[in-house]
Amino acid sequence: MPRRIATTVTPFLLAVFCLTPCDARSPRAPDTSDATTAADTYLLRYKFTAGEVVRWKVTHKARTDTEIRGASQTAESNSESTKVWTVKKVGENGEFTLVHSVSQVNMWQRVGDEPLIHYDSKSDEEVPRVYQQTAQTVGVPLSTVTISPPGAILAQSSTKPIDLGLGSIVIPFPEKPIKIGDGWNVPRVVTVSLPIDGVRTYKKIKVRQRYTLRSVKAGIATIAVRTEVITPVRDARIESQLIQKMIKGSMRFDLQKGRLRSKTIDWNEHVLGFQGANSNMKYRATFSEQLLSAKLAAAPQKQRR
Numbered sequence: 176m177p178r179r180i181a182t183t184v185t186p187f188l189l190a191v192f193c194l195t196p197c198d199a200r201s202p203r204a205p206d207t208s209d210a211t212t213a214a215d216t217y218l219l220r221y222k223f224t225a226g227e228v229v230r231w232k233v234t235h236k237a238r239t240d241t242e243i244r245g246a247s248q249t250a251e252s253n254s255e256s257t258k259v260w261t262v263k264k265v266g267e268n269g270e271f272t273l274v275h276s277v278s279q280v281n282m283w284q285r286v287g288d289e290p291l292i293h294y295d296s297k298s299d300e301e302v303p304r305v306y307q308q309t310a311q312t313v314g315v316p317l318s319t320v321t322i323s324p325p326g327a328i329l330a331q332s333s334t335k336p337i338d339l340g341l342g343s344i345v346i347p348f349p350e351k352p353i354k355i356g357d358g359w360n361v362p363r364v365v366t367v368s369l370p371i372d373g374v375r376t377y378k379k380i381k382v383r384q385r386y387t388l389r390s391v392k393a394g395i396a397t398i399a400v401r402t403e404v405i406t407p408v409r410d411a412r413i414e415s416q417l418i419q420k421m422i423k424g425s426m427r428f429d430l431q432k433g434r435l436r437s438k439t440i441d442w443n444e445h446v447l448g449f450q451g452a453n454s455n456m457k458y459r460a461t462f463s464e465q466l467l468s469a470k471l472a473a474a475p476q477k478q479r480r
Contacts, residue, residue, distance in 0.1 A: 216352035217391055220324040221345065222433025223271045227262040229434065230278070230467040237442075237460035244453045254282035258464070261472070269324040274316045275344065280309060318344075324433075325350055346386065346398070346426070346435075358387040362405075367416040380417065381405040389425070395436060396428045415449035418442065418458045438464040 223229075232255070239250045261274045283293040284305070293299075294306040302310040321330040326347040349359045361384045368377050382404050389397045401423045408414060424440035440462040447455045 215354050217354075217388065217396060217430060218352040219348040219388075219396065219428065219430070220269070220433055221271070221322065221326060221348075222269065222324070223260075223262045223265060223273070224471065225262055225265045225271075226471045227260075227469060228472050229260045229262070229469040231258045231435075232256075232465045232467050233258050234463045235460070237458070240457040242453075242455050243450050248287045250284070250286045252282070252284040254280060256280045256282075257467070263319075270321060270329060272319065272321045272330075275318040275320060276316050277313055280313055282306065282309070320344060346400075346428075353388055355388055355390060358385055360385055365417065365420055367413050369410070369412055378413070379406075380408065380413065382417075382420070384422070391430070394430050396430055397425055398428060399425045400440075411446055411448040412450075414446045415456055418444035418446060418456070419460075424462075432469075434466070434469070435464070436466050438462070 234253075234255050236253045237251065241248050241250075257278045259276045259278050261276070263272045263274060265271045279296050281295045281297070283291055285291045292303050292305055294303055294310065296310060296313045319332045320328060322345055323329055326345040328344075347361050349357075353359070363382050363384065365380045365382055366377055367380060368375050370376070382402055385401050385403055387399045389399050391397070402421045404417065404421075408417065419442065421442065421444060422440045423442075424438065426438040427436040428434070429436050442458055442460040444458045445455065446458075449456055
C-alpha cells in the first residue's frame with residue numbers, strides 16, 4: 176500500500192476572510208513631491224458613500240503535489256464566493272466604516288483518490304463536515320472595520336484573522352501622490368513552526384509586500400504586487416510554509432470612484448527536501464477578485480398609519 180501523505184487542502188474562500196495582515200505596519204511612501212496638480216502624479220485614495228453596498232466575485236483555485244520517499248499525492252481545491260461590503264458611515268475626513276460579509280459560496284476539494292467533497296450554499300441543505308464552519312459564516316457579518324482614505328485600519332471588530340499572504344482587507348497606499356514607476360513597501364511578519372528536540376518552536380520571518388504603480392489609463396491605475404522575503408531562509412521546512420504567502424500579481428484601481436476593480440494573484444512554487452532528501456512539494460494557485468456591483472441600499476419604507 177502506498178504511504179499516505181498528510182496534505183491539508185485549505186478552502187480558498189478563506190482568503191476573503193483575511194481582514195488584517197500579520198504584524199503589518201504603515202507603508203513606506205516613496206520620496207515624491209507634495210504637488211497634486213502635476214499631470215504625472217496620482218493620489219491613491221479610497222472613496223465610499225454611506226449606505227453603499229459593494230460586491231466582488233472571488234475565485235480561488237489551488238493544487239499541491241507532494242512526494243515523500245516515492246509516495247506521491249495531489250490535493251486540489253476550488254472556491255467561488257461573493258464578498259460584500261456594506262458601508263455604514265463616512266466621516267468628515269473620508270474615513271469609512273464597513274461591514275464585511277460573504278453572501279454565498281460554491282466550493283469543492285479533493286485529496287488523492289478520495290471522493291470529491293462539494294458544497295454550494297445556494298442549493299445544498301446538508302453541509303459536509305469539512306465545510307460546516309465555513310457554512311456558518313455565510314450571510315452574517317464577519318467584521319466591522321473603519322478605514323482611512325489611504326487604507327490604514329483605524330478600528331476593527333472581527334474574528335481572528337486568517338493569513339494566506341494576501342495582506343490587509345485593503346491595500347495601504349502612500350500618503351503622497353506618486354508617479355508611474357514609483358513603489359512602496361508594506362512590512363509584514365509571518366510565523367512558521369519547527370520541531371526542535373521534540374518541541375514545536377515558532378520562528379518569525381520578516382517579509383514585505385512590494386507595490387509598484389505600473390500604469391494609469393482611462394482613470395484606472397494598474398498596481399503590481401509581489402512578496403519579498405527579508406529574513407534569510409535556508410531551511411526547506413520553512414520554505415514549505417512560506418510558499419502560500421509568496422504572492423505575485425496585479426490589481427486595477429479606479430482612481431475616480433476610489434475602489435478596487437479587480438485583482439489577480441498567482442502562485443507557482445517548488446520546494447525540495449522539506450521532509451528529507453527524497454521529498455518535494457509543488458504549489459500552484461490562482462486568486463481573482465472582480466467588482467460586480469455597487470449601489471446604495473434601499474431606504475426602509477415608512478409604514479402607513
